[in-house]
Amino acid sequence: MIFNEKIECMGREELKNLQSERLKKLVAYIYDNNPVYRKKLDQHGIGPASVKSIDDIVNLPFTTKEDMRDNYPFKLFSRPVSEISEIHVSSGTTGNPTVVGYTKDDLDLWSEVVARAIACAGGVPGDMIQIAYGYGLFTGGLGLHYGALKLGCTILPMSSGQTKRQLKLMTDFQPRILCCTPSYTLYMLDEAREMGLDPRASSWKIGIFGAEPWSDTMRTEIEQAWNMLATDIYGLSEITGPGVSQECAHKCGMHICSDVFYPEVIDSVTGNAMPEGEYGELVFTTLTKQGIPLLRYRTRDIVSINYEQCVCGRTSPRMSKVRGRTDDMIIVRGINVFPSQIEHVLLGIEGVQPHYQLIVERSVGGLDDLEIQVEIEEPFFSDEIKVLENLKQKIAREMESVLGINAKIRFVEPKTIQRSEGKAKRVIDKRTL
Numbered sequence: 001m002i003f004n005e006k007i008e009c010m011g012r013e014e015l016k017n018l019q020s021e022r023l024k025k026l027v028a029y030i031y032d033n034n035p036v037y038r039k040k041l042d043q044h045g046i047g048p049a050s051v052k053s054i055d056d057i058v059n060l061p062f063t064t065k066e067d068m069r070d071n072y073p074f075k076l077f078s079r080p081v082s083e084i085s086e087i088h089v090s091s092g093t094t095g096n097p098t099v100v101g102y103t104k105d106d107l108d109l110w111s112e113v114v115a116r117a118i119a120c121a122g123g124v125p126g127d128m129i130q131i132a133y134g135y136g137l138f139t140g141g142l143g144l145h146y147g148a149l150k151l152g153c154t155i156l157p158m159s160s161g162q163t164k165r166q167l168k169l170m171t172d173f174q175p176r177i178l179c180c181t182p183s184y185t186l187y188m189l190d191e192a193r194e195m196g197l198d199p200r201a202s203s204w205k206i207g208i209f210g211a212e213p214w215s216d217t218m219r220t221e222i223e224q225a226w227n228m229l230a231t232d233i234y235g236l237s238e239i240t241g242p243g244v245s246q247e248c249a250h251k252c253g254m255h256i257c258s259d260v261f262y263p264e265v266i267d268s269v270t271g272n273a274m275p276e277g278e279y280g281e282l283v284f285t286t287l288t289k290q291g292i293p294l295l296r297y298r299t300r301d302i303v304s305i306n307y308e309q310c311v312c313g314r315t316s317p318r319m320s321k322v323r324g325r326t327d328d329m330i331i332v333r334g335i336n337v338f339p340s341q342i343e344h345v346l347l348g349i350e351g352v353q354p355h356y357q358l359i360v361e362r363s364v365g366g367l368d369d370l371e372i373q374v375e376i377e378e379p380f381f382s383d384e385i386k387v388l389e390n391l392k393q394k395i396a397r398e399m400e401s402v403l404g405i406n407a408k409i410r411f412v413e414p415k416t417i418q419r420s421e422g423k424a425k426r427v428i429d430k431r432t433l
């Protein structure tokens, strides 16, 4: 089923006209409503009259994660906070997190794109959908929720965790669709077997998996183990959360809702457009958002885009799986973690040296484990075990409150973490996806 056939199957010219109209309105809107952007546009010599068509987008300035941080919490909003209906927050690089605000219309837009996504994966009205992404400040749970509501599904709003309960309700209620991170699906597999369930006999027939990178090998593993279709969903809080793009049953790239989120692929060093079909940094302009519309937001995700029509009938451009990042962000259990955040925490604690390494592993069960190896100062290292234990717990608590995840802290002797003359290798990612 195609949720919005008129838009999703629109001819290229017509789509381009729609995008052009929307971009013109957007630039005027931002110019009139956001002083930070107005200043930036003025500095680039751009006013509302400078934009005649979507092709002029290349003349607009980029927006970066640093812009989000520097304008914390609300200075990039184009509406007063009193007109914002909902706020979500995701990790920033250091210090301040990234804050986004949705007006009522923005929430309608989010519902629309996620409804398109669920339908694109094969969902239809009346399907029961188990949402096992976290509900709360993370956009996964509520995003899927709004889309499922719009499509007319029966929602099981589980949030993440409580694996036994997830499996029990799946067995008792027989939902057809499962939404969670792909690694959680593998984790649930072990638990299901332990509970004596036959995963291939599960009621889940469609999976909507995303929020972290995963490979086609992992897809095959999930599909075979659970006997379901596993599709990829992509999104980021800054643009709207999940629903920016989604795979159809043909699994040949994620269909981008480009009528509202205009994509570009650029060379991350020069900022110039990459030739069509080549890999580069993905950039989005939110064409119709009101709360926090963004011009040419640099996602730091590396992808390529295919503009050919898909066999499913949709004309929307399709993005490849995310091949990597232009920064050092890692995703652990669906949570974005920047080494710089960890460094910030460590350096605020007495006795800790600025030498650390992050080891990420995928446990046999399928979940990610993060170990932070830290050098501590000589006098501390020779201290009694109790002192060391307290210090460890303090670091773990701080990490939990800043990152929102449990990390294992391991102290190593001074001067044992490899020093580097160039870029320090902070992350050792042992996961094979």
Ligand code: DLL
Residues within 6 Å of the ligand: 090, 133, 139, 140, 141, 209, 210, 211, 212, 213, 214, 232, 233, 234, 235, 236, 237, 238, 241, 242, 243, 299, 301, 321, 322, 331, 336
């Ligand atoms: O992860 C939104 C989301 C929720 C997407 C649920 C899909 C499902 P953030 O927490 O802001 O938002 O993280 C965004 O996660 O820039 C990518 O690096 C990564 N990411 C998201 N989806 C995928 C995916 C949500 N399907 C960041 N494949 C993005 C690879 C993904 N990476």
